[in-house]
Amino acid sequence: MKKKFSIPAFIVTAIVLTALMPQNGVFKYTFRQGDVWTYPSLSAPFDFPVLKTPKEYRQDLEAVHRNYIPIYKTDSTAYGRAMAYVNSDFPEETGIDSMFRSELALLLDTLYRTGIIGAAEEAAQADTTYVRVIDGNAVHTARRSDLLTDREARKRLTARPEFSGLPGHADPNRYVLPNLQYDRELNDIDLKKQLDRLSASKGFVSKGTPLVSEGQMVDEHVYTVLDSYRTAYLNKGGRFNNWQAIGGNFLYVSIILALSYIFLFYFREEFSRKTGNVLFLLFIYIMMMGLTRLVIDTGFLSVYIIPYALVPFFIVTFYDLRMSIFEYVAVLMLCAVITPFPFEMFFVNLFSGLAGVLVSRSFYLRGRLIRAAGVILLTYALSYVAISAMQENSLRDIRWGTLVWFVANAGLLFTLYQLIYLFEKLFGFVTNITLFELSDTNQPLLRELAEKAPGTFQHSLQVANLAEAAAKEIGANPLYARTGALYHDIGKTCNPLFFIENQSGNYNPHKELDPRESAEIIRKHVTDGVQLARKHNLPSVLIDFISSHHGNSRIYYFYHNYLKEHGPEGLDEADFRYPGPLPVSKETTICMMADAVEAASRSLTGYSEAEIQTLIDKIVNIQIEEGQFAESQLSFREIMTIKKVFCQKISGIHHTRISYPDRA
Secondary structure: OOHHHHHHHHHHHHHHHHHHOOOOOOOOOOOOOOOEOOOOOEEOOOOEEEEOOHHHHHHHHHHHHHHOOOEEEEOOOHHHHHHHHHHHHOOHHHOOOHHHHHHHHHHHHHHHHHOEEOHHHHHHOOOOOEEEEEEOOEEEEEEHHHOEEHHHHHHHHHHOHHHHOOOOOOOHHHOOOOOEEEOHHHHHHHHHHHHHOOOOEEEEEOOOOEEEOOOOEOOHHHHHHHHHHHHHHHHOOOOOOOHHHHHHHHHHHHHHHHHHHHHHHHHOHHHHOOHHHHHHHHHHHHHHHHHHHHHHHHOOOOHHHOOOOHHHHHHHHHOOHHHHHHHHHHHHHHHHOOOOOHHHHHHHHHHHHHHHHHHOOOOOOHHHHHHHHHHHHHHHHHHHHHHHHHHHOOHHHOOOOHHHHHHHHHHHHHHHOOHHHHHHHHHOOOOHHHHHHHOOOOOHHHHHHHHHOHHHHHHHHHHHHHHHHHHHHHOOOHHHHHHHHHHOOHHHHOOHHHOHHHOOOOOOHHHHOOHHHHHHHHHHHHHHHHHHHHHOOOOHHHHHHHHHOOOOOEOHHHHHHHHHHHOOOOOOHHHHEOOOOOOOOHHHHHHHHHHHHHHHHOOOOOOOHHHHHHHHHHHHHHHHHOOOOOOOOOOHHHHHHHHHHHHHHHHHHOOOOOOOOOOO
């Protein structure tokens, strides 16, 4: 990838990470209740309130709810409606004297003045001692027990002897109507006002007041004061106003990203060539910093729930172990400084992530991921206990409840690792999981190769075996080498009979063609293979095997035939060379070597170790002389190792067998 793109990308990332960091600086003291204050004595540099602890504030909230006096509104029409029912039931013509009606009206007036609560209000406010009653513009407080329920009011009405024998047509239930109604909207507004008036502080510290002395135990009171000082310090001046802190944050982030940039472009240049690779790393930085800030801002989650170990897992899946460790340390350095306990957070996560990625470098087998999660959980627990014991000087003071967060962390790690598939598609990676799937010979392209060009298919299997063994021996990716080798000759399915391994009998179509035409068909299997691979959406890393497995080497057989028939006149050497490019990665170079050696080994008449070694030396020397390894990452030592592996493997394939006697 060109550096003119990467530098702006790193700068933008530095700006985003700076915005995610605390904008008023990082508090430089770390402390916990029960620890000894190891810093110099500290006095208040400015005035600040002493905040209530979350427990104290929660208790105050509960007290407001518990002591809240609900409000009821009086329905002034209830008594009039009740008397309308009385007059309707006892008109003057019924013969009921006016004295009876007057006494009934007087009793109802007494009941309504006392106050009648309906069944719904009774159930909702059953545990309330007092209530507030609004009657017109007046408000008074009454004991809840002095009020009547509609059931109690009817009982009082029918308990009077003079009203116990009401005529059958009279219904006392109609005379008792609730006149006190609970106003939910008004109560919600009033309760909110009371909660808003609740103070978050419980004291005040003036500038210059001693906060804590060196060597003093941080007890509950001192911890509350120091925590209040930390909150005031971080909030002092308002967001984005402390330009010195912002500048410091930007410089800190820039140093880490600059080191990452240098590492990539000077030690992992092949990785940095692709835009998607660099964008993926920068996205990891932003994602982990964003998660850290989100958890810290919630206040009720621990940073130990964040699965930082995903960082080395993701990177080692897409690239290599060394880079995953470097980038993991960089991510932890960025995130740790904004956590409450940076030292503890950094080392606990460092030990755990390294342990997990070192014991399980390949994750295309599900069992290895489970094992890695288990190792990480165990290392989390052990490293946390170790560091806590160093700080607390006592196992009894260790916060054992933190271990629950580690269990949640391991669960999230196992779950979120599935994002590998999403990253693979977004950034153009190919994981070992995908390679494992593509190496299945039942894949459509490989099935088609086996059916149309069986000789080429067998050749590809042998090349894959050689490439896998050699890659494993020198520390390259054996699965990558094997999968690429399986697909390197798929272009031969377009014209299978023009390749000797697929010919049978004496028929050879090249006998009817000019050497130039034959060479064109032979070299075309490279471009045909690339087109087939793109049509079937093969990853670009596998297309590299197809396009580079011959490099730009000469097609010797038809080149010499042309010289025999036509001489050097009119010879364009480009017509007798493969289109390239040259192989770059170790795996594609191994494939080129294995392809040439395996094909040439079929022409041997004897398969002694000396004959095989001589052939391999000859083939590889020709490739070196032609400059086919000019862009390869292979060292001379690795080339020698690969040649040795090839000799062992080919000798094993063509080992001596016993001669079976004829059947009698």
